[in-house]
Amino acid sequence: MLRVLALTWIALALTLASLSARGQSDPPGSVPEYQLKAAFLERFRAFVHWPASHDPAQAKPAVLGIVGRNPFGPRLPLASKQPGGDARALRLVECTTPEDTLHCDIIFFCNAGSELTSASLRVLANHPILTVGETAEFARAGGMISMVPADRRIRLEINPTRVARTGLRIDPQLLQLATIVQGKDS
Template sequence: MDVAVSKAERILRWRQCALATLLCLFSLLAAAQPEPQASASLAEQRAKAVTQVVLGILSYARWPVEPAQLRLCVVGPTEYTDDLLKGATQATGRPVLVRRLLASNGTIASECDSVYVGKLGNDERTRLFSSLTGQPVLSISEGGDQCTVGSLFCLRVSDNQVSFEVNLDSVARSGVRIHPSVLQLSRRRPATP
C-alpha cells in the first residue's frame, strides 16, 4: 500500500510541476507581447512626428500665388495621417485644410496646393503624377521608395524619427519654390541608434 501512495504522490507532484512550468511559459509569452496601448501610443507618436515634418516642409515652400489657406489632399491609403487629418495650422498662422481624395479625382491639380501620397498601384501613381506635371503642387510620398517616381519629398518613418528625401528633378519641374535649408536638411543622414 505504501508503494501505491508514493506512486500517486509522484504523479501528483509531476502534474503540479508540469502545470507550474506551463503557467510560467504562458506568463513569459504574455509579457513578450506588446501591450495594445504601447503600440497605439507609438503609432500616435509617429503620426504626430509625420505631421510636424509635413508642416515644416510646407512652411518652407512658396507657390507662384500664395494661398490664404493651404489645401493639402491625402491620396491613397496611408499609415501616418491620422493626426494630420484633424486639421492643422502652420507656425505662421496659416490654416491647412486637409482632406482625402481618390487618386482618380481629376481635380487634384486645381483643388490641392499639396498632395500627401499613400500607397497606390503603379498605374494610379503614374496617372496622378501625370496630372500634376507642370502644376504648382507640392507632393509628399509616405513611402521613401517612391522618390524616383515623381514626388518632391519622400518620408522615411522609423521608430526613432521621421526624415525625408528630396527629388530635385521633381522640385525643379513643379513650379513650387523650396527654401535651400530644407534641401540641405534632406542630405543629412539620420542618426543611427
C-alpha cells in the same frame, strides 16, 4: 440590415484594433509617426516657395489632398499644438481620382496604390503642387519629397529636379536637412 450592422461592428473593431496596435508600436514618450508626419506636412509650407500665382498663402486655408488611405481623419492630429502648426491652415480633402489632385496645394500619398499614384503624378507633372510620399522610392519615382521613417525619426528625401520643373522652390535649409535624390526619368 443585420448584415450591415454586423459589418459596421466588425469594421469598427478592426479599426480600434489597428489603432491600438499602432499605438503600441510607438515607443513611450515619442511622438506617433503620423502625428509627426502631419506636423511635417504643415511645416513644408514654410520651407517651400510656390509661384506667386499658386501661393497657397494667398488663399487660406491651403488644401492638403490625401491620396490613398487617410491616416489623419478629418483634421491633422495635434496640428495646432505643434510649433508652427495651424490646423485651420490646412483643409484635408481625399482625392480618389488623379483629377482631384489638381485642386490641392499639397498632396500626401499614403499607401496609395501604385496605379493611382502613378496617374496622379503624371497629371501633376507640370503643376506647382507639392507632392509628398512616405516611401523611399516615392521621390525617385516622380514625387518631390519622401518622409521615410528611419531610426525612430523621419528622414527626408527630396527630388530637387522634380521640384524645379514645377516652378516650386525648396528652401536651402530644408534641402540641407534632406537627402537629395534624382528621379528615374532624369
